Amino acid sequence: MSLRDKKKPIKVKSLVSIITPLYNSEAFIEDTINSVLHQTYTNWELILIDDCSTDNTIAIAEKLVSKYTNIKLLKNQINSGAAVSRNKGIHEANGHFIAFLDADDVWKPNKLDVQVNFMQTNNCDVSFSSYEQINEAGQPLNKLVKALPSLSYNKYLKTNYIGNLTGMYNTSSLGKITSPNLRKRQDWLLWLAAIKTSGKPALGIQESLAFYRVRANSISSNKLEMLKYNYLVYKKGLGFSTLKSLYRMILFIWEQFFVKSKLIVSIDKK
Numbered sequence: 001m002s003l004r005d006k007k008k009p010i011k012v013k014s015l016v017s018i019i020t021p022l023y024n025s026e027a028f029i030e031d032t033i034n035s036v037l038h039q040t041y042t043n044w045e046l047i048l049i050d051d052c053s054t055d056n057t058i059a060i061a062e063k064l065v066s067k068y069t070n071i072k073l074l075k076n077q078i079n080s081g082a083a084v085s086r087n088k089g090i091h092e093a094n095g096h097f098i099a100f101l102d103a104d105d106v107w108k109p110n111k112l113d114v115q116v117n118f119m120q121t122n123n124c125d126v127s128f129s130s131y132e133q134i135n136e137a138g139q140p141l142n143k144l145v146k147a148l149p150s151l152s153y154n155k156y157l158k159t160n161y162i163g164n165l166t167g168m169y170n171t172s173s174l175g176k177i178t179s180p181n182l183r184k185r186q187d188w189l190l191w192l193a194a195i196k197t198s199g200k201p202a203l204g205i206q207e208s209l210a211f212y213r214v215r216a217n218s219i220s221s222n223k224l225e226m227l228k229y230n231y232l233v234y235k236k237g238l239g240f241s242t243l244k245s246l247y248r249m250i251l252f253i254w255e256q257f258f259v260k261s262k263l264i265v266s267i268d269k270k
Helices: 029-037 057-067 080-092 109-123 155-160 184-197 221-236 242-263
Strands: 016-022 046-048 070-076 099-101 126-134 138-145 168-170 202-213 262-264
Touching: 016 029, 016 057, 016 080, 029 046, 029 057, 046 057, 046 080, 057 070, 070 080, 080 184, 099 109, 109 126, 109 168, 109 202, 126 184, 138 242, 155 184, 155 242, 184 202, 184 221, 221 242, 242 262
Parallel strands: 016 046, 016 099, 046 070, 126 202
Antiparallel strands: 099 168, 126 138, 126 168, 138 262
């Protein structure tokens, strides 16, 4: 046996497909893409899907695509919403893992390294992590949204505990899980489907791996809009009866405002 034969084989890192829908994202898209380019985990592909932007988004994206072979840009022919855009990206994905990053959010440099290692070590199909909040200017709000250590399907039905910018699932064990075509809250339905398909709880990484940009016009900042679209998750997305959907909304209100709210904690920046 030669010395070469005695060497341990080099472990090939699994490919991660990152799905990023774009719509009039010129103010933030460079920060978002740069956070991917600076990942310590290097075996990734970034799939950008533009939903008929009317600003400078496409020009910015095309410039980056011309520089990096692992960034791909897809374009919708008509404005179709985030669910259609994400699904188009998922269908094009080649990765062992699929992750999502919206065009105004930012990852920490070790995000993929930590998460892929966590999933492989724990034989995990679905994972997510804690994350921090920033304002529209990118300044820290000194708020941490803590991840639950484990998240069952029944627990997750009560409210959306997974920050979409932190979620990742294993396509080798689950196949490609796509988003139902709802205009809002489709990410919640996608992760519900992933957990249900897995048959195992999603596992939460306690370390903060990303920054979520809180924007004035986001659904999470408008409580009445949140209630409306969450009802549609139960009624249209999951096909529950009106009575069951209303019952689920009662559980949601309790879980969202009296349980989940305790996971948002202040960060001491001394």
